[in-house]
Amino acid sequence: MMHPEWSFLADLFFPPCCPFCGKVIRHGEETCPSCADLQPKLMKKALPLKNGGAPFCYAIYVYQGRVRDAILRMKFADEPSVAPFFGRKLAQQLPTEVQPDVVTAVPMSRLHKRKRGYNQSERIARAAAAELGLPYRTLLYKAKKNRTQHRLSAVERFRNVQGVFAAKPAAKQKRILLIDDIATTGATLAECTRVLLREGAQSVLCAAVALAPEPDR
Structure with missing residues (x-):
């Protein structure tokens, strides 16, 4: 202290x-x-994952108003200090029956991370892991470049992430909590889940700080 x-x-x-x-x-x-x-409220969103059931994503805010402003500052105005707050709040709201072995985050490309200086989803996930008393591990990486998601339509988002991510062997037999900052269509989380399960993960549970408002999903 x-x-x-x-x-x-x-x-x-x-x-x-x-x-x-x-x-x-x-x-x-x-x-x-x-x-x-602006109190967190636990929500669930189904993710469109084929050939592996229909996992869902937990979230605690709607991506609008002051929440949206905070996330945009975190991502684009060099304010990573916002991330630990969101990570702690997310961890505190997860149901007690959620018992992962490890926490990981949706990855960024090396170039994108170098330009920004940090991966905000990783910062959130590390704070959540610390709050839960769990290890954080980098279990995913980007295997190839793709376009920025937020400028694409729902259909384009799903196509844009196909084959983009790869999982590390350390994911095998693990119950994984996968964290991102925002869930819009769920395309990125679904694809990351797919490759983690393909690599041999026992289970994958997804969580995000915020869900996009209904018209944007």
Whole structure:
């Protein structure tokens, strides 16, 4: 635990901020009073996985309003500090019967990660793993380049991820919690699930911080 004096100095020079709006908050607070109403709510979305049943994805927010703003800042405005908050909240909301062996994240290409400086889904997943007391492992990688998903239609999203991901042998016989930042159509999570199961994973459970609003799914 951080010494109170060091905690005071850390807050003085690097004050904690509300993950949703960016306002400075007091030490020990998670959000500002204005954003305290944004409480996580566990939701489930079926994923379109062929030849392996119909797994689903857990999520805790809808991708709109201040949640959307926070995720966009995390992804595109160099604010990775938002990720641990989302990871902890996601882990806290998962049902107690969820008992994975390991946590992993949807990967980015090496070039994309180098340009951004981090993989936000990995940051979220690492925080979730720490909250759950589980190891984080990199079990997936991008085997080839593809187009950015958010500019594509639902049908194009599924085609765009086919054959893009590959799983590592360490996935064998593991019960895996797979985490991403946003689930829109579920195409990326479904494809990652497919390759993990093909590699020999015992099971894959998917979770995301936010689900796209219904008209966008």
